Amino acid sequence: DSGVTQTPKHLITATGQRVTLRCSPRSGDLSVYWYQQSLDQGLQFLIQYYNGEERAKGNILERFSAQQFPDLHSELNLSSLELGDSALYFCASSAQGRGADTQYFGPGTRLTVL
Amino acid sequence: AQKVTQAQTEISVVEKEDVTLDCVYETRDTTYYLFWYKQPPSGELVFLIRRNSFDEQNEISGRYSWNFQKSTSSFNFTITASQVVDSAVYFCALTLSGSARQLTFGSGTQLTVLP
Numbered sequence: 001d002s003g004v005t006q007t008p009k010h011l012i013t014a015t016g017q018r019v020t021l022r023c024s025p026r027s028g029d030l031s032v033y034w035y036q037q038s039l040d041q042g043l044q045f046l047i048q049y050y051n052g053e054e055r056a057k058g059n060i061l062e063r064f065s066a067q068q069f070p071d072l073h074s075e076l077n078l079s080s081l082e083l084g085d086s087a088l089y090f091c092a093s094s095a096q097g098r099g100a101d102t103q104y105f106g107p108g109t110r111l112t113v114l
Numbered sequence: 115a116q117k118v119t120q121a122q123t124e125i126s127v128v129e130k131e132d133v134t135l136d137c138v139y140e141t142r143d144t145t146y147y148l149f150w151y152k153q154p155p156s157g158e159l160v161f162l163i164r165r166n167s168f169d170e171q172n173e174i175s176g177r178y179s180w181n182f183q184k185s186t187s188s189f190n191f192t193i194t195a196s197q198v199v200d201s202a203v204y205f206c207a208l209t210l211s212g213s214a215r216q217l218t219f220g221s222g223t224q225l226t227v228l229p
Binding site for chain 2: 002033035042043045048055056058088090092097098099100101102103104105106107108110
């Protein structure tokens, strides 16, 4: 158990809908990362937050947004969902958000868009 | 931009055999960090090891060992006396020390250990 929690574990929804994925980092970690794992794209970085502020952005679609709250939990919002958004979404956390820090991953949320 | 290549898509071995998973990376930075993660069939990503670019000492942890060679930009992972429970997808990843702190992952190697 990494100490990172993600809810829900599974999510099934229809095209055009909006969903919210939630992540709680390990105790004491200030930085949260979101990654998407799909069969065709592999593991791709989406976005990083550090202590409530956006720090880095990867290949995140405009339909996707995220935020980190004062209690350090984070939410990833996916809207106008398409079939291609079906994937495993991981949250990871690290102590200070530096390259030297190990990122510990949550169990993931499997999103299925029908 | 940095890149991680895991050329072995799938490897199959019989239990108790040794197996080496290859990882080759590309970066222009002199300070960087390399990682291995394991993704068992249950789907979670489990951290195995972190190595920084200034530390080329090889590491052994039980049946696992890692060989880091800057001269060939490789960070290979060997499992000795493999077990069925080692069956998983293994990912090699790279991150930098500057502003781009996100992990760049290789495409992963599916290891199947047969009884």
